Amino acid sequence: xxxxxxxxxxxxxxxTRFDAIDPRARVVAAIGFAVTVVAMDSxxxxxxxxxxxxxxxxxxxxxxRVLARRLLALEGFMAVLLATLPFSVPGDAxxxxxxxxATREGLLLALLIALKAxxxxxxxxxQVGTLEPVRLGxxxxxxxVPQNFVVLLLITVRYIAVFQDEYRRLRxxxxxxxxxxxxxxxxxxxxxxxxxxxxxxxHDRAARILQAMxxxxxxxxxxxxxxxxxxxxxxxxxxxxxxxVVALGLWGSL
Amino acid sequence: xxxxxxxxxxxxLAVSLGRLKPEDIPKTAVFAAVFFVCSLITVPVGPTTVxxxxxxxxxxxxxxxxxxxxxxxxxxxxxxxxxxxxTAYGVNLANVALPALVCALVVRPLLLxxxxxxxxxxxxxxxxxxxxxxxxxxxxLALALSDxxxxxxxxxxxxxxxxxxxxxxxxxxxxxxxxxxxxxxxxGGAK
Numbered sequence: 001x002x003x004x005x006x007x008x009x010x011x012x013x014x015x016t017r018f019d020a021i022d023p024r025a026r027v028v029a030a031i032g033f034a035v036t037v038v039a040m041d042s043x044x045x046x047x048x049x050x051x052x053x054x055x056x057x058x059x060x061x062x063x064x065r066v067l068a069r070r071l072l073a074l075e076g077f078m079a080v081l082l083a084t085l086p087f088s089v090p091g092d093a094x095x096x097x098x099x100x101x102a103t104r105e106g107l108l109l110a111l112l113i114a115l116k117a118x119x120x121x122x123x124x125x126x127q128v129g130t131l132e133p134v135r136l137g138x139x140x141x142x143x144x145v146p147q148n149f150v151v152l153l154l155i156t157v158r159y160i161a162v163f164q165d166e167y168r169r170l171r172x173x174x175x176x177x178x179x180x181x182x183x184x185x186x187x188x189x190x191x192x193x194x195x196x197x198x199x200x201x202x203h204d205r206a207a208r209i210l211q212a213m214x215x216x217x218x219x220x221x222x223x224x225x226x227x228x229x230x231x232x233x234x235x236x237x238x239x240x241x242x243x244x245v246v247a248l249g250l251w252g253s254l
Numbered sequence: 255x256x257x258x259x260x261x262x263x264x265x266x267l268a269v270s271l272g273r274l275k276p277e278d279i280p281k282t283a284v285f286a287a288v289f290f291v292c293s294l295i296t297v298p299v300g301p302t303t304v305x306x307x308x309x310x311x312x313x314x315x316x317x318x319x320x321x322x323x324x325x326x327x328x329x330x331x332x333x334x335x336x337x338x339x340x341t342a343y344g345v346n347l348a349n350v351a352l353p354a355l356v357c358a359l360v361v362r363p364l365l366l367x368x369x370x371x372x373x374x375x376x377x378x379x380x381x382x383x384x385x386x387x388x389x390x391x392x393x394x395l396a397l398a399l400s401d402x403x404x405x406x407x408x409x410x411x412x413x414x415x416x417x418x419x420x421x422x423x424x425x426x427x428x429x430x431x432x433x434x435x436x437x438x439x440x441x442g443g444a445k
Contacts, residue, residue, distance in 0.1 A: 030340065031340060034339065034340040034341050035341060038339070038341045070335060070336035071336070073335075073336070073337070074336060074337075077337070080407050080410045080411055080414060081397070081404065081407040084404075084406040084407040084410060085403060085404075085407065087406065088403050088404070088405060088406040088407070089403045106403070109403065117339055120339045120340055120341070121336045121339065124332065124333060124336065124340055125333075125334075125336050128333045129333050129334050129336070131333075133330075133334075136333065146271055148271055148274055148276070148279060148322075149267075149271055149322060149325070149326070151279055151283075152274075152279055152282060152283050152286070152322055152323070152326050153283075153326050153329065153330075154283075155279065155280060155283030155284070155287075156283045156284075156286045156287045156290065156323075156326050156327070156330070157287075157330065158283075158287075159283065159284050159287035159288075160287045160290050160291060160330075162287070163284075163287050163288050163291045164291050167291050167292075167295075181296075181297070181298060182298055183298040183299050183300050185424055187297075187298070188297065188421050188424030188425050188428070189424055189425075189427075189428040190428075191295065191297060191425050191428075192424060192425040192426065192427065192428025192429040192432065193428050193429070193432050195288075195292050195308075195311070195425065195429045196428065196429040196430075196432030196433050196436065197432070198288050198291070198292065199285065199288055199315065199429070199433060199437075199440055200433070200436055200437045200440065202284045202285060202287070202288045203281070203284075203285075203437060203439075203440050205284060206280045206281040206283075206284040206285070207281075209280040209284065210277055210280045210281070213280060214277075218276070219276060
């Protein structure tokens with residue numbers, strides 16, 4: 001089985017020093033970082049944590065364009081929250097917008113949340129997003145995630161690329177028949193049919209996959225072929241990520 | 255709030271993983287992949303565009319297996335596309351998977367008794383709209399419960415999901431009536 005699709009998912013460069021680090025160490029470091037950052041309540045600490053996350057992203061050679069696009073999407077998601085907070089938190093008014101007054105406390109809280117969310121997302125994308133999904137699956141398995149969840153994850157990743165191609169072919173066929181995706185009932189219904197068609201085809205394919213897996217003796221688990229061994233540098237790596245951010249948190253709460 | 259959502263998700267995930275038979279894994283995974291691809295489609299609605307959540311449809315197609323399928327899809331989105339924070343994963347999963355589960359347990363049996371593609375489509379639309387509405391309400395609830403300062407945002411979150419509900423109604427109706435005619439066994443019916 002090839003997982004070439006997987007490399008495209010995250011958008012990191014291959015062949016960095018990061019590949020040598022045990023994927024479990026990277027998952028644990030990302031979780032440690034996220035939990036600590038979310039618990040912080042000083043803007044300065046979180047800002048420094050964000051700088052740290054960007055430094056890791058640079059070291060992991062995460063493509064700047066991909067990262068910018070992901071962060072823009074994140075900002076879009078949080079727009080509602082960030083735009084309303086300054087007006088809904090009580091405190092000293094700084095700016096008045098008609099009857100609405102933005103407070104200093106509200107602006108600070110919005111800034112804090114934006115910085116936290118960005119720091120966590122940058123760190124996760126840099127640490128875990130640059131892993132090949134297969135290695136992520138193995139890492140999760142070794143970290144105690146149930147086996148059938150990991151198998152599910154691995155097969156899903158494998159078939160995302162397949163159905164992306166299938167989707168593209170169907171859309172191409174529609175385009176050839178002068179279909180344009182617009183804001184009309186006709187467009188939405190056509191997309192519904194397209195999804196229905198994808199489901200029908202995937203249903204048949206799933207039956208064949210199951211037969212093929214049964215032929216190879218599948219009984220609910222894959223033999224996990226990895227040689228993951230936690231070595232000294234991996235532990236040092238986790239500490240190098242988590243210790244500074246814990247220090248930042250303590251410094252911020254002084 | 256994060257802890258409560260996380261605990262709920264963990265429980266639902268454990269139950270649904272227990273119900274997931276080994277021979278159902280390929281089907282669940284393949285459907286999860288299809289829904290992942292479909293949720294990346296940018297659908298124009300009026301002046302804006304939306305990405306469908308499709309949790310209603312997932313519930314109808316996958317039943318209980320919708321929970322691990324959604325868990326996998328959200329994990330991949332979080333890790334590789336940067337959608338959603340790591341610490342909010344549990345709450346996110348609950349917000350999306352709970353409505354899917356309700357669709358699976360309540361609407362799916364009705365779908366089995368539907369006797370025309372139009373009726374099936376209507377149920378598809380209802381499930382899709384209901385699931386998106388429920389997800390937006392759960393997000394709003396989670397926001398409002400974590401801090402009263404989020405109350406304004408919580409109300410707006412529901413409003414911003416209205417265009418999505420419109421598009422998902424049409425998509426869900428078309429997809430379900432299509433499946434009802436073409437391959438009823440996918441939505442639990444006999445061929």
